[in-house]
Amino acid sequence: MRTIPVGDLKPGQRYTKPVFVDDDTLLVPESVPLKEKEIKRLEKWGISSVKTDGSLIRETSGLHDPGLSFFQRAFSSPDQKKVKDFYEGLSKRLNGIHQKIRDQDECDTNDIDDIVGQLVYHLEQNSKDIVQFILYGFQGNAGPVENALNSTILAILVGFNLALPKNKVVNLATAALLHDVGMLRLPDEISGKSGTLTDQEIQLIRTHPIHSYKIVTREMKYTEEIGVAVLQHQERWDGNGYPKKISGTDIILPARIVSVVDSFEAMVSKRPYRTSMIGYTAMRTILSDNARRFDPDILKVFIKTMGIYPIGSIVLLSDASIARVIEINVDSPLKPRVKVIIDAEGKEFPDDDGPVIDLHVEKSVFVAKAVNPNELGKKGES
Incomplete structure (x- = not known):
């Protein structure tokens, strides 16, 4: 057996054969990662080395990186890597679109349509890995780009479960992707503020659906249905939303869907000024709405779509x-x-x-x- 100094052991290391403290005492079986507590225990006991007939397994592609938490290693499968690459590619493209909107440059709606088309296609093929990634695999702070993509993904899945025609799913997805573009025209010190907003700032924030509507219909030339969905996504089922305080089914269906998915996405996404909720807690919070903000029928479909314990929970x-x-x-x-x-x-x-x-x-x-x-x-x- 070869001898390995305890000082050379690191959390997450795996060996091709079992590792022993002595001839009779097993430390870890083959291929099982070492844990920090096991190494500290060896140091506490004054053990200077361990033995194994195996060799250190060299990890590849970032899988089982010792720097990852135990939880994150469970989410580092090749399928999740593909989803991550797909998501980051779309994020980069959408970030470019957002920058053009901020600068009031003309946007190529073909890019927007292609992002929507790719999301619809991939979710038809495999929604589980994508949902798991947006709920638990994404590790950064979620900004406007991530909010738009995540809301679109969830909206598409609700559209599928409502058995909407393909063209209606595409319209819904487009509205979800663009629902907050009006925020990009507001001053950064207000739209990105982490502290308490003043009454004046709140009133300014509440104009963003109107800005979104104008951008979507006048600048991008999308249909009135998509524009109205964007305009109404902050309206509430009980009539206490904005900008027009309409209620119930006076709010069009796509807007009622975007309202639910946007709220859920905000709860489960990490922001610079707060941590995220786990999927179950966010779902429980939404279910306690009691027909105040959300259409109860849409909530039922959302539960069917996500489950009480969403995928990845x-x-x-x-x-x-x-x-x-x-x-x-x-x-x-x-x-x-x-x-x-x-x-x-x-x-x-x-x-x-x-x-x-x-x-x-x-x-x-x-x-x-x-x-x-x-x-x-x-x-x-x-």
Whole structure:
């Protein structure tokens, strides 16, 4: 066996063969990442070296980077890498469009239409990985570009579940992508302010749907349906929204959808001035609306679309294991399909290869509560 100084061990390292403290005491099995607490325990016990017949596994493509939290390693699959590349490509293009709007330069709507078309196509093929990425895989602060893309993704999925015709889904997606472009014409010190807004600043912010409508219909020459959806997305079901304080079905359907998805997206996205909610908490907050802001029928479809525990959510099961939601159950929103990350005995599955449990079929296990990913990261490192 080769000897490895304890000082050379680092959290996240994996070896091709088991690593032993001595001839009889196993430290970690083969291919299982070392944890910081195990290294600290060796140091505390005064152990200077460990032994193994194996060699260090050299990680590639950034997967299982020791700098990643335990939670994030579970989200670093090749499929998520593809989604990340796709998302970042669209973000770069949309950022260019936003800059033109800020500068009041002419925008090529073919670029906007292509972004919408790509999102509709990819979500028809595979919505699960994309939803998981926007809820849990994206790690930066969400700005106007991310808000627009995420809202569009969610709006398209609601449109699918409403069985809207393809052209109506495209119109809905276009409205969702452009719903806040009017904010780009407001002073940065107001639109990006993290502190409390003055009454005057609030009134100025509330003009942004009108600016959005003018940009979408007059400058970009989109249809009145898309323009009105943009204009009305801040109206409320109870009539207490803005800019015109209309209510109920006087608000057109696309605007009622954008209202829900925009609010959910704002809750789950990290901002420079606040942290994000987990999907379950955001869903619970929206469900407590009681027909004040949102159309109750659209909320029902949104639940069907996202589930009570959205895809990617981390949950504590009744048997004390921790799992990730991989598929929602339309008929039983509280009983999704999950993949175990840490089982009841404490065994970890950082390679995302844990057992899959359909909670609708497996009656003996249920979701005890949703777990904040930051807590899981600490659990995996402690």
